[in-house]
Amino acid sequence: MEPLIAVAIGTLFAAAVYMMLRRSIVKLVIGLMLLSNAANLLIFATAGMVRGAPPLVPEGLSAPAGAVADPLPQALVLTAIVIAFGVLSFSVVLVRRAWEIVGADDLDKMRDTDS
C-alpha cells in the first residue's frame, strides 16, 4: 500500500508545481489546492498503513495489543485540512478580486509592483 500512496503523493506534488508555474492565476490557485492535498496525504502516510486496527485499549490491559494505527497524524491532517480550507477560500476570493481590479488573469500583466 505504501508505494502506491507514495507514487500518488509524488504525482500530486508534480501536478501542483506544474499548475503553479502557469501564467493564469486561476491555475495558480488550483496548484495551491493540489499542493496542500499532497502535503496532507503525506502526513497521513507517515503513520504507516495499518488496516482494521483502531487504537483502542482492550479491557483489562493498559496498552493496545499488537500494532495499531497511529491516531496522531490523523489529528494533524484534520487540523491541516481545516487550515488549508480557510486559506484556500481566502485565495479564491483574492483571485476573484484581483481579476476584477487588475482586469486580467495573467501573472505577466501584474508587474506594477516590480519596478
Place this chain on the structure above:
Amino acid sequence: MTPQIALPILIPLLAGAVSLLFWRSRSMQRFLAVAGTGSLLLTGLWLLATVQRDGIQVMQMGGWTAPFGISLVADLLGAIMVVLTGIIGFAVALFSLATVGRGHEAYGYFPLMHLLLAGVAGAFLTGDIFNLYVWFEVMLVASFALLILGSEKAQMEGAIKYVTLNLVSSVIFLVAVGLLYGMVGTLNMADIARRLATLQDDGMVDVLAMMFMVAFGIKAAAFPLFFWLPASYHTPPVAVSALFAGLLTKVGVYALYRVFTLIFHHSPGYTHEILLWGAGFTMLSGVLGAAAQFEFRRILSFHIVSQIGYMILGLALFTPLAIIGGVFYIIHHIIVKTNLFLVSGIVHRLRGTYQLKSLGGLYRSHPWLAVLFLIPALSLAGMPPLSGFFAKFIVIRAGIEAEAYGVTFIALLVGLLTLYSMIKIWAEVFWKAAPETRDAPPPAVAPRAMWLMSATVSGLALCTLYIGLNAGPIYALAEASAGQLLAPERYIEAVLGAAGEGTP
C-alpha cells in the same frame, strides 16, 4: 502556576474577539487597540522578568505532561521577542489611530491586527512544532487580510505573490513536520531534540534540516527566497507595512534560531555552512536592490532583506559571541525598522507621496522630523553610538574571531552601502529643495494626529537611543539568551523534567 506565559497569546485573542463584538463602534475598537497592545507589552515585560529571575518557564496546556500535550515554553529569546512584539504592537496601534482611515477601520483593521499579534506571540512561545505551524497560519491569514485592506491594484498584485510564496513555505514546513514525526514519533520540540540525538544519522536528518531551512528561509526573506517581500511590503497602509516590517520576517528568523540551535545542531559543518553563504548573499542582494530603488518604502523593504542577513549570519557562525550578536541584532532591528516605516508614513501624510523625486524640502519645513529620521536611519547603517553600531560590531567581531573573513567583509561593505541608501533618502526627502509641482498639496494634518504620530516615532527613537547608550545591560541579556540557546539540554530539561525518561 505562571499565567504570564499564556497571557501574551490570550490578551490579543481576547482583544480581537471583543473588537469584533464592537464591530460598529469605532471609538471602542480604537480604545481596545491601545488597551490590548498596552497590556500585551506589560505582560511581556512581566514574562521577561520572570524568565530572568527563575530560568526557562514551561506551561503544559490542559495539564497533559510534556511530550503528550502541547507545552508553552518561554526561554529568554522567546520572552525578549514577546516584549518586542508588545512594543511594536503598541507603537503601531497608536500610529494607526492617526493614520488608518475610517474606511479601513470599518473593514476590521483592528481585529485583524490583534489576531496577527496573537499569532506572532504564539509562535514565540510554543514548544510544539505542529503548534508552531498553526501559529504561523494564524499570523499568515491575518497578514493576508491586512495586506489587501483597501483593495488597490498594487495591493492585489503584491498580495498574490505574497500569498502564493507564503503558502508554499507553509506546505514545505508541514511536510517537514510530518516527515519528522514519522522519524521520531513526537512533536514536542524538546522531545524531538532528545530523540534525534540518539538516532543513527542516516542523512535523513540533514534533508529535514534543509526543508526547515527553506520553509523558514521563505518566511524570513533570506536569499534566494525573498522576492515576495519587496513586491508586497510597500503596498498596504503604512501602519500595516510597519507592523509587517517589524515582526513577520523576524518570526521566520526566530524559528530558524529555535530549530537550528535546539534540534538540528549536530552537523553544523553542513547546515550552518549553507546558512553562512545564504546570510552573505542575503545581505548583499538586499542592499544592492535597495540602491536601485527610488521609492521610500521599497528602499526600506529591500533593507529588511539585507538586515535579515546579519541575523542569519549570527546563527550561521554558531559561536557564543555570534549568537549574542544575532540576538542583539534582532532587538535593535525590530525597533529601528518599524520606526523608519512610521517616519515614511509621516512623510507620506505631509506630502502625499513616497516617490523620492517628488519629495524634498522637509528639513526646512519640519526639522524635528529630519532628526527623528536620522536617529533610526544612522542606527540602521551602524553609526556609533546608536544601537546598530553595537549590533553590527558584535556580529562582525564574531565573524573575525571565527575566521570567516569573506562574509565579514560582505557585512562591512553592506554597512557602508546601507549608509549610502540612508543618505540618499536624507538628501532627497529632507535636504534638497522641494520640486515644483502642479498637484495640489494634500490637506493639512490635524495637530492632534500629528502629535500622536510624532510621539510614537519619538518613543521608538528613544528606545533606539536607550539601547545604544545603555548597551551593557542589553548585551548581558543577549548573552544570557545565547547561553540558553547554546545549551539545549537546559531547554529539554525544563520541558521534560530532570529525568526526561518518562516516555515509552
